Amino acid sequence: GRQYTPKNYEFLVDYWRDNLKTDNDAKFEKNYTLHIDNIAPQVSWGTNPGMTCDVTELIPSPEDFAKGDQNQKKGAEKALEYMNLKSGIPITEIKINRVFIGSCTNARLEDLIEASKVVKGRKVFPNVKAMVVPGSQMVKKQAEDLGLDKIFIDANFEWRESGCSMCLGMNPDILSPGERCASTSNRNFEGRQGTGGRTHLVSPVMAAAAAISGHFVDVRDMDLN
Incomplete structure (x- = not known):
C-alpha cells in the first residue's frame, strides 16, 4: 500500500542524480550508444520474449533468427510449429x-x-x-x-x-x-x-x-x- 512506499522520493531522486554518478576520469571497457528514435513497436512471434521483431517486419526464418546457433535454430523451428506460423509472413497479417x-x-x-x-x-x-x-x-x-x-x-x-x-x-x-x-x-x-x-x-x-x-x-x- 501507499504507506509502505519511500518517503521524500523527489528529494531522493535529486540526491541520487547528483551523487550516484561515475567519476569524471572513469574509464570503461566498452561504450554503447543507443539510438531509439526509429525503434518500431515490437510483436513476439515465438515462444520466448527474445523471439520478437518489429511490427513492420516479416517473421524471420529459423536460420536468420539463429545466426549460426543450431540450438536457437531448433528452438525457432519448434516455436513456429507451435505458433502455427511460417517464415516470411508479415506480422501485420497475423x-x-x-x-x-x-x-x-x-x-x-x-x-x-x-x-x-x-x-x-x-x-x-x-x-x-x-x-x-x-x-x-x-x-x-x-x-x-x-x-x-x-x-x-x-x-x-x-x-x-x-x-x-x-x-x-x-x-x-x-x-x-x-x-x-x-x-x-x-x-x-x-x-x-x-x-x-x-x-x-x-x-x-x-x-x-x-x-x-x-x-x-x-x-x-x-x-x-
Missing part, C-alpha cells in the same frame, strides 16, 4: 482471437491511459474478445475516476477486477487450444495462457490497436486525435 491488457508489467495507470486513446470512439473487431485487467485495485480506482472504464466498455472491452487473470491462464481466463492472443503480459512460452494457446507479447497500445483491427497493426499509423 489475426488474433483474444486481447489481454493486464499483468503487473503493463497495466499501470499510464498504460491504461495510453491504450484508452487508441480505443476511444472505436469498437473491438467482430469475434475478438478483449479484456482489461488493471494492475491493482488502486490502479482500477484511479482509472475509473478518470472515466477510462467507460471508454473501454463502450468499445466492447470487458473491464475486470485486478488480478493475474489471463497473464498465466488463471481460473476461466484461459485460451482455448489454437486461439491466438495479443497480450501485454511478460512471458509467452507454450501453454502460458492455456494449453495450446498462442501468445503474442505486445505493448498496451499495440494490444488495443489489435483489438480494434482484428490483427496486428502499427499503432503509429492510427489517427489518435
Whole structure:
C-alpha cells in the first residue's frame, strides 16, 4: 500500500542524480550508444520474449533468427510449429482471437491511459474478445475516476477486477487450444495462457490497436486525435 512506499522520493531522486554518478576520469571497457528514435513497436512471434521483431517486419526464418546457433535454430523451428506460423509472413497479417491488457508489467495507470486513446470512439473487431485487467485495485480506482472504464466498455472491452487473470491462464481466463492472443503480459512460452494457446507479447497500445483491427497493426499509423 501507499504507506509502505519511500518517503521524500523527489528529494531522493535529486540526491541520487547528483551523487550516484561515475567519476569524471572513469574509464570503461566498452561504450554503447543507443539510438531509439526509429525503434518500431515490437510483436513476439515465438515462444520466448527474445523471439520478437518489429511490427513492420516479416517473421524471420529459423536460420536468420539463429545466426549460426543450431540450438536457437531448433528452438525457432519448434516455436513456429507451435505458433502455427511460417517464415516470411508479415506480422501485420497475423489475426488474433483474444486481447489481454493486464499483468503487473503493463497495466499501470499510464498504460491504461495510453491504450484508452487508441480505443476511444472505436469498437473491438467482430469475434475478438478483449479484456482489461488493471494492475491493482488502486490502479482500477484511479482509472475509473478518470472515466477510462467507460471508454473501454463502450468499445466492447470487458473491464475486470485486478488480478493475474489471463497473464498465466488463471481460473476461466484461459485460451482455448489454437486461439491466438495479443497480450501485454511478460512471458509467452507454450501453454502460458492455456494449453495450446498462442501468445503474442505486445505493448498496451499495440494490444488495443489489435483489438480494434482484428490483427496486428502499427499503432503509429492510427489517427489518435
